[in-house]
Amino acid sequence: MDSNEFRRRRQELMNLMGPGSIAVLPAAPERPRNRDTLYPYRQDSDFYYLTGFPEPEAVLVLIPGRDQGQYILFCRERDPACEIWDGPRAGQEGAVRVYGADDAFPISDIDDILPGLIEGREKVYYTMGVDRDFDQRVIGWVNHVRQNARSGARAPGEFVALQHLLHEMRLIKSKAEIAAMRKAAQVSAEAHRRAMQVCRPGMLEYELEAEFQAIFRRYNGWPAYTPIVGGGANACILHYIANDQPLKDGDLVLIDAGAEIDMYAADITRTFPVNGRFNPEQRTIYELVLEAQKAAIAAIAPGRHWNEFHDAATRVLTAGLVELGLLEGPVERALEQETYRRFYMHRTGHWLGMDVHDVGDYKVDGQWRLLEPGMVLTVEPGLYIAPGSEGVDPRWWGIGVRIEDNVLVTRGGCEVLTDDVPKEVEAIEALMAEGRDGG
Ligand code: GLY
Numbered sequence: 105m106d107s108n109e110f111r112r113r114r115q116e117l118m119n120l121m122g123p124g125s126i127a128v129l130p131a132a133p134e135r136p137r138n139r140d141t142l143y144p145y146r147q148d149s150d151f152y153y154l155t156g157f158p159e160p161e162a163v164l165v166l167i168p169g170r171d172q173g174q175y176i177l178f179c180r181e182r183d184p185a186c187e188i189w190d191g192p193r194a195g196q197e198g199a200v201r202v203y204g205a206d207d208a209f210p211i212s213d214i215d216d217i218l219p220g221l222i223e224g225r226e227k228v229y230y231t232m233g234v235d236r237d238f239d240q241r242v243i244g245w246v247n248h249v250r251q252n253a254r255s256g257a258r259a260p261g262e263f264v265a266l267q268h269l270l271h272e273m274r275l276i277k278s279k280a281e282i283a284a285m286r287k288a289a290q291v292s293a294e295a296h297r298r299a300m301q302v303c304r305p306g307m308l309e310y311e312l313e314a315e316f317q318a319i320f321r322r323y324n325g326w327p328a329y330t331p332i333v334g335g336g337a338n339a340c341i342l343h344y345i346a347n348d349q350p351l352k353d354g355d356l357v358l359i360d361a362g363a364e365i366d367m368y369a370a371d372i373t374r375t376f377p378v379n380g381r382f383n384p385e386q387r388t389i390y391e392l393v394l395e396a397q398k399a400a401i402a403a404i405a406p407g408r409h410w411n412e413f414h415d416a417a418t419r420v421l422t423a424g425l426v427e428l429g430l431l432e433g434p435v436e437r438a439l440e441q442e443t444y445r446r447f448y449m450h451r452t453g454h455w456l457g458m459d460v461h462d463v464g465d466y467k468v469d470g471q472w473r474l475l476e477p478g479m480v481l482t483v484e485p486g487l488y489i490a491p492g493s494e495g496v497d498p499r500w501w502g503i504g505v506r507i508e509d510n511v512l513v514t515r516g517g518c519e520v521l522t523d524d525v526p527k528e529v530e531a532i533e534a535l536m537a538e539g540r541d542g543g
Pocket residue numbers: 329360361371454460484508
């Protein structure tokens with residue numbers, strides 16, 4: 105993403121903040137995994153959205169209208185000894201030259217410098233409650249200004265939640281963001297196709313996981329969230345991540361996996377037969393979920409509200425379940441009583457962007473939000489019939505199906521970003537048959 109994109113975002117945020125304000129936003133901390141080993145570093149999405157700056161131990165400060173510079177970065181100093189171990193740092197010179205900061209200071213000087221920048225501003229835009237230690241430091245800086253009131257310093261009167269403005273901005277994706285999400289979607293789709301092609305009875309769930317992870321890495325991607333590979337009844341465990349069981353002939357396998365590429369996520373689920381052919385019960389449930397998913401996608405367009413596509417999915421699922429005798433009718437009463445929740449216990453989608461469950465409100469003034477061009481969401485109905493489900497014919501037991509695509513709201517309706525991976529029964533079976541012995 106080029107530096108103009110980040111500049112445009114900062115400018116837009118500063119326009120919304122208005123004069124007399126200051127925003128303070130820390131980079132994500134490094135997080136220990138065990139003993140002296142760290143998790144791979146992932147920058148905070150809000151921080152990255154405004155800076156493109158990839159290092160920890162940094163703080164962004166925005167001061168709209170400040171003559172001596174509106175965009176200030178505190179960051180680590182260059183340190184040749186550390187850089188031998190951990191790689192290059194931008195330093196203050198790089199923060200200005202590469203990342204476009206108007207001014208940059210060593211992070212170790214922040215206590216001395218930031219109170220002076222806060223002084224005289226009315227409002228501090230800051231997101232409280234995410235990082236307690238940093239909250240205390242922000243309060244400390246503001247108190248420092250208050251303590252100097254007798255010498256004429258003016259302390260801010262107001263703390264404002266930064267995320268309200270910022271997350272509204274992140275909810276509507278720019279052209280550059282849509283291009284990034286398209287890339288993440290395409291790579292993830294390729295990975296799902298690969299999984300379908302190589303799946304064989306007797307493989308371990310993690311062996312299948314290794315196949316799609318290899319594709320993510322081939323494009324410099326990482327999993328955007330912990331992947332789910334659930335064979336058979338494991339698909340009925342919504343957050344199954346052990347991925348360590350054998351894939352059995354005659355079972356389905358559910359894969360929920362998406363790549364994060366250049367900080368943007370995809371989130372795809374496909375469910376397919378381990379041996380390449382759906383049996384009649386699996387096919388029946390699968391086609392019902394597919395019909396629900398298509399009905400949901402058809403309900404996505406500008407001006408439609410957030411809950412309409414969920415309603416469309418639950419209506420199709422409920423009608424189907426009543427017809428199969430899995431729910432008691434009539435359909436209207438079943439819908440009213442939400443009896444489908446026994447087999448469909450999650451919602452039909454969420455916003456998608458830099459975070460897999462991306463930011464943005466779902467309701468505005470107590471009403472479901474209306475969809476607008478540039479929003480990206482998932483559409484992911486499912487049915488999960490746990491083994492031993494009481495009152496359910498055992499032929500349905502252990503069938504878990506979810507189908508999840510990523511959908512961009514466009515001016516004319518919507519566009520499915522993840523349609524490079526098949527979801528029709530015939531298309532899945534045809535892809536799985538490719539390259540198998542006997543064709
Ligand atoms: N993979 C997480 C979700 O589908 O919401």
